[in-house]
Each structure stands twice: as C-alpha cells, then as structure tokens.
Amino acid sequence: MTSLRVAAARLASSFSESCQWGATPDGGMNRLSLNDDDRRVREWFVEQVNACGCTVKVDQMGNIFATRPGKNNSLPPIGMGSHLDTQPAGGKYDGIVGVLSALEALRTIHDNQLETYAPIAVVNWTNEEGARFPPAMLASGVWGGAFSLEHGHSRSDASGKTVKSELERIGFLGDTECSYEADPLSAHFEVHIEQGPALEAEDLRVGVVTGVQSMNWYNVVLRGREQHCGTTPMNMRADTLLCAAKMIQSINAQALSLPGSLASVAVINSTPQSINTLAGRVQFNIDARASSNELLAQLEERLEAACREIAGNDGVKIEVWDRIWRCPKTAFDETAVEMVRRSAREVESGKFKEMISGAGHDSVYTARKVPTAMIFIRCKDGISHNPVEYSSQEDIQAGANVLLGAVLRYDEFLKNNHQSK
Known part of the structure; x- marks a missing residue:
C-alpha cells in the first residue's frame, strides 16, 4: 500500500x-x-x-x-x-x-x-x-x-x-x-x-x-480635514495620512513588544488624491496574528489603545475600528x-x-x-x-x-x- x-x-x-x-x-x-x-x-x-x-x-x-x-x-x-x-x-x-x-x-x-x-x-x-x-x-x-x-x-x-x-x-x-x-x-x-x-x-x-x-483582520477608517498643503501651518493641521503613518509605526512596535505576535498593514487608501491637499479620509487594514487566542486578544487591546491615543493627539477621529475577520x-x-x-x-x-x-x-x-x-x-x-x-x-x-x-x-x-x- x-x-x-x-x-x-x-x-x-x-x-x-x-x-x-x-x-x-x-x-x-x-x-x-x-x-x-x-x-x-x-x-x-x-x-x-x-x-x-x-x-x-x-x-x-x-x-x-x-x-x-x-x-x-x-x-x-x-x-x-x-x-x-x-x-x-x-x-x-x-x-x-x-x-x-x-x-x-x-x-x-x-x-x-x-x-x-x-x-x-x-x-x-x-x-x-x-x-x-x-x-x-x-x-x-x-x-x-x-x-x-x-x-x-x-x-x-x-x-x-x-x-x-x-x-x-x-x-x-x-x-x-x-x-x-x-x-x-x-x-x-x-x-x-x-x-x-x-x-x-x-x-x-x-x-x-x-x-x-490565531488570526484577526481589522478595517480602520480615519477622518481628519482636507486642507491646503501650502497655506495651512504645520501646527494647525488635522493630517489624516500622517496620523495613519504614526499608527502603522506603532502597530509594528506593539507586535514587536509581544513575542509570538505579528501585526501588519499592507493596504492603505486616502482621499482626496491631490498632491497639494491633505487627505481628509484614510482607510487601512490590519492583519494581526499570534501563537494563542489569549495573546491575540492582548495584541488587539494594545493596537486599539495605541491608535486611539495617536488619533486623540493628532486631532483625528477614528470613524471605524472593525474586526472584519476572526479565526481562532x-x-x-x-x-x-x-x-x-x-x-x-x-x-x-x-x-x-x-x-x-x-x-x-x-x-x-x-x-x-x-x-x-x-x-x-x-x-x-x-x-x-x-x-x-x-x-x-x-x-x-x-x-x-x-x-x-x-x-x-x-x-x-x-x-x-x-x-x-
């Protein structure tokens, strides 16, 4: 046989x-x-x-x-x-x-x-x-x-x-x-x-x-303000794309701080797509994974807390934070x-x-x-x-x-x- x-x-x-x-x-x-x-x-x-x-x-x-x-x-x-x-x-x-x-x-x-x-x-x-x-x-x-x-x-x-x-x-x-x-x-x-x-x-x-x-996917939508890049002082902006960049960096850092976990952002979309206008809306997805369900739950809590703190500091609103897929x-x-x-x-x-x-x-x-x-x-x-x-x-x-x-x-x-x- x-x-x-x-x-x-x-x-x-x-x-x-x-x-x-x-x-x-x-x-x-x-x-x-x-x-x-x-x-x-x-x-x-x-x-x-x-x-x-x-x-x-x-x-x-x-x-x-x-x-x-x-x-x-x-x-x-x-x-x-x-x-x-x-x-x-x-x-x-x-x-x-x-x-x-x-x-x-x-x-x-x-x-x-x-x-x-x-x-x-x-x-x-x-x-x-x-x-x-x-x-x-x-x-x-x-x-x-x-x-x-x-x-x-x-x-x-x-x-x-x-x-x-x-x-x-x-x-x-x-x-x-x-x-x-x-x-x-x-x-x-x-x-x-x-x-x-x-x-x-x-x-x-x-x-x-x-x-x-264990694996989760998240959909995140941020809302700031569309503003002219040439006329808005740097300290008076609600720069949504910059806020998203800070979040992405923090998402990576949170996963690094929890051995056995991973977190990645591979999709990001911003509007309006104009070279001299700050994006007012940004959407991105997070792929989060961990060696156990408990560790993934801990990672999820850290990711959301870190992103909400960054949004608050930057004057940007998190319109959507949605776990769109969960796979224990x-x-x-x-x-x-x-x-x-x-x-x-x-x-x-x-x-x-x-x-x-x-x-x-x-x-x-x-x-x-x-x-x-x-x-x-x-x-x-x-x-x-x-x-x-x-x-x-x-x-x-x-x-x-x-x-x-x-x-x-x-x-x-x-x-x-x-x-x-």
Missing part, C-alpha cells in the same frame, strides 16, 4: 498545463477567484478528474468535489483539497500545489486499480485567497459553518461584483447546498507550500503541520496528523519538521467539522504571494507522496475502525 509513488513527470506536466491560465510575464500568476482564468482552470480540473472515474459535484459556493468510489460508499470520502485561485501578483505554487498533488495522488490510485475502503475526493475550494472577495477561506468557511451562504454570496469585489453573480457568470454556481451536511468528508488532508523559511533553513523537504495560529487558533486532529507523520517517516526517511502554520488555509475550516491535517513543502527563500515563489519538482513530488501515503493510511484506519464495530 505505502510503496505506491506518484508519477513525477505527469505531476510536473500538470503544472505546465494548469498554470497557462493566469500566467503573468514575470513568471507569476494572476488568477483571481472567479475570473475567466479561474473558469478555464476549473473546466480543466473537471476534465482531469472525470478521466479518473470521479463523480463531480459543485456546491452553491462553487466548491468542486470530485469523488472516486470506494468499497464502502456509505462512508463519506476522504478529502484531499486546496485552492486554484491566486493573489493578483502571486506565484504558481500557493494553493495550486495542493490541488495538483491531490489530483496526482488520485491518478496514482486509479492507475494502480486500487480499491480503497472509503471513497476518495479531491476538493477545489473557492476564493481561499480572499484577494478579490474578502475574507480569505470564504467558501470552505461556508462549508464549515463559519459563514452563512448569504454572507458568502454577497461578498463583493472592488467593482461591486458579488461572489454569486460571478459564480453564475462563469457557470460554477452549483445547486448542492454548501455545507458539511450536504457534502460530508471523513477527513481532509492538504498539501501547501510553507510560505516561510523554516524548512529551507533546516534543509528539509517536508513539514508535518499540527495546527494554525486551530489544532489539527491527532490521528490525521499521525498518518501524515508516518507517511513522512517513510517517504523522507524520517527527515521532517513538525510545525504550526502562520498562514490560514482551507483546512482551518474543514477542521471544524472533520479530522484534518496538513503537509508543508519547502519553498525557496520562504517567499510567497510573489511571482518568484518557487518549489522544486522534487519537493513537490515528496509532498505528493506523503499525501498519498497519509490518505491510504487513513483509509486503512477507517476500515479497521469500521469493521471492529
């Missing part, structure tokens, strides 16, 4: 084929969720899984469940999943490696005419990145019960187009209810690039992920993690690292409903969300083989557990 290995050349070919849609001249990817390139790669994905004897279901959030039957089809399938959407200036591996590794694991099972005990499913989750339709992990969040379908459908992009309207436009608004109850899984396994430097620093290909740190710390299921651990011991001769993920993934929301585990693979310089994002085919192959072994081990676990009852 565990001696099966994926076809390396076919896996590499899948990247060449699927990454033609959304490819950018700098070698990266711009395949925002539900755009035309996302439609094309979804259609390609459906063709590939149909060739493996899968039945395909699309739910009301556009999640694609491709299921190969097993011996006991009364059991929910063991899921392997990730996402095919990317950041606007992203790379070819974030999310994509998870779907293509799962597809290759499925093909390997099919090529070897292996009858698994439980069905096996490959899942493409919609809008994991949240780059076009915030928040991140939207459709897996609806499936996992974190968001309502109405909330998911009504999320809009910068032009006002909604998730539901774009699903309709590209032909992937399914009629199956988006929920664990309508599309249950027995477990969920996900391969992903690490998006950090730890594996490379230790010259390891594979990480066994035991959980995900996730601990993955020990049995599922152990299957990944055993597979990694075999595939990588025991050379792997146990890790906590600093980034969110669809597995965060599947873990709310089913046993879940993740596999990280090494990425060059720890760079992600960037066109130079890169993982070697050898590392991708290793991750896919660990995934294949973990899923087959979990299938054996289900068989033994089910037959003993």
Whole structure:
C-alpha cells in the first residue's frame, strides 16, 4: 500500500498545463477567484478528474468535489483539497500545489486499480485567497459553518461584483447546498507550500503541520480635514495620512513588544488624491496574528489603545475600528496528523519538521467539522504571494507522496475502525 509513488513527470506536466491560465510575464500568476482564468482552470480540473472515474459535484459556493468510489460508499470520502485561485501578483505554487498533488495522488490510485475502503475526493475550494472577495477561506468557511451562504454570496469585489453573480457568470454556481451536511468528508488532508523559511533553513523537504495560529483582520477608517498643503501651518493641521503613518509605526512596535505576535498593514487608501491637499479620509487594514487566542486578544487591546491615543493627539477621529475577520487558533486532529507523520517517516526517511502554520488555509475550516491535517513543502527563500515563489519538482513530488501515503493510511484506519464495530 505505502510503496505506491506518484508519477513525477505527469505531476510536473500538470503544472505546465494548469498554470497557462493566469500566467503573468514575470513568471507569476494572476488568477483571481472567479475570473475567466479561474473558469478555464476549473473546466480543466473537471476534465482531469472525470478521466479518473470521479463523480463531480459543485456546491452553491462553487466548491468542486470530485469523488472516486470506494468499497464502502456509505462512508463519506476522504478529502484531499486546496485552492486554484491566486493573489493578483502571486506565484504558481500557493494553493495550486495542493490541488495538483491531490489530483496526482488520485491518478496514482486509479492507475494502480486500487480499491480503497472509503471513497476518495479531491476538493477545489473557492476564493481561499480572499484577494478579490474578502475574507480569505470564504467558501470552505461556508462549508464549515463559519459563514452563512448569504454572507458568502454577497461578498463583493472592488467593482461591486458579488461572489454569486460571478459564480453564475462563469457557470460554477452549483445547486448542492454548501455545507458539511450536504457534502460530508471523513477527513481532509492538504498539501501547501510553507510560505516561510523554516524548512529551507533546516534543509528539509517536508513539514508535518499540527495546527494554525490565531488570526484577526481589522478595517480602520480615519477622518481628519482636507486642507491646503501650502497655506495651512504645520501646527494647525488635522493630517489624516500622517496620523495613519504614526499608527502603522506603532502597530509594528506593539507586535514587536509581544513575542509570538505579528501585526501588519499592507493596504492603505486616502482621499482626496491631490498632491497639494491633505487627505481628509484614510482607510487601512490590519492583519494581526499570534501563537494563542489569549495573546491575540492582548495584541488587539494594545493596537486599539495605541491608535486611539495617536488619533486623540493628532486631532483625528477614528470613524471605524472593525474586526472584519476572526479565526481562532486551530489544532489539527491527532490521528490525521499521525498518518501524515508516518507517511513522512517513510517517504523522507524520517527527515521532517513538525510545525504550526502562520498562514490560514482551507483546512482551518474543514477542521471544524472533520479530522484534518496538513503537509508543508519547502519553498525557496520562504517567499510567497510573489511571482518568484518557487518549489522544486522534487519537493513537490515528496509532498505528493506523503499525501498519498497519509490518505491510504487513513483509509486503512477507517476500515479497521469500521469493521471492529
């Protein structure tokens, strides 16, 4: 069973084929969720899984469940999943490696005419990145019960187009209810690039992920005064953009003062956009993360207190301070993690690292409903969300083989557990 290995050349070919849609001249990817390139790669994905004897279901959030039957089809399938959407200036591996590794694991099972005990499913989750339709992990969040379908459908992009309207436009608004109850899984396994430097620093290909740190997103809107830059004395201004700059510096300082926490501002907008007029309104977002829910709550309190003090001193009003997304710390299921651990011991001769993920993934929301585990693979310089994002085919192959072994081990676990009852 565990001696099966994926076809390396076919896996590499899948990247060449699927990454033609959304490819950018700098070698990266711009395949925002539900755009035309996302439609094309979804259609390609459906063709590939149909060739493996899968039945395909699309739910009301556009999640694609491709299921190969097993011996006991009364059991929910063991899921392997990730996402095919990317950041606007992203790379070819974030999310994509998870779907293509799962597809290759499925093909390997099919090529070897292996009858698994439980069905096996490959899942493409919609809008994991949240780059076009915030928040991140939207459709897996609806499936996992974190968001309502109405909330998911009504999320809009910068032009006002909604998730539901774009699903309709590209032909992937399914009629199956988006929920664990309508599309249950027995477990969920996900391969992903690490998006950090730890594996490379230790010259390891594979990480066994035991959980995900706590995360919050905030929307902040400041109101000062539009004033002429040439006629308003420096000491008589309510300079909103300057106030925001002070806040951003303080946000960084607060995170530095709390070991185990992170806080970042990567989006900022100001109006009016005139070179000789002080901005009267500034909007920015904060990404805050921590190793525990308690530490993140402490960081949140410090961030808000510091920003309110700065606003008061500068004569600027905080019109909005809103936590727009909350994702508590996730601990993955020990049995599922152990299957990944055993597979990694075999595939990588025991050379792997146990890790906590600093980034969110669809597995965060599947873990709310089913046993879940993740596999990280090494990425060059720890760079992600960037066109130079890169993982070697050898590392991708290793991750896919660990995934294949973990899923087959979990299938054996289900068989033994089910037959003993």
